[in-house]
Amino acid sequence: MQAIEQCTQLLMICQCAFDKRLRFCAVQQRQQRHFLELKVRLQFIRECLDCLLAGSSHHFLIA
Structure with missing residues (x-):
């Protein structure tokens, strides 16, 4: 059970980092x-x- 929770937390951290990177690139x-x-x-x-x-x-200078 603890391994599943750790994997879930790691996935959330990776997703957050990916989202931040996308925003930074934009x-x-x-x-x-x-x-x-x-x-x-x-x-x-x-x-x-x-x-x-x-x-x-x-x-011609066009603004």
Whole structure:
């Protein structure tokens, strides 16, 4: 009986660790997407500013 209880406890611990890992990965992916989107926006803004300084108007800054 004690062996079954220990196995059950171990299974619960593993499940909890797995759930925490999944949540951590989801948060990490969301942060990476956020930073990538920010990096792309900053690159686009910089390109628009470069075009404006060069006198070209073929890029438009869209928020």
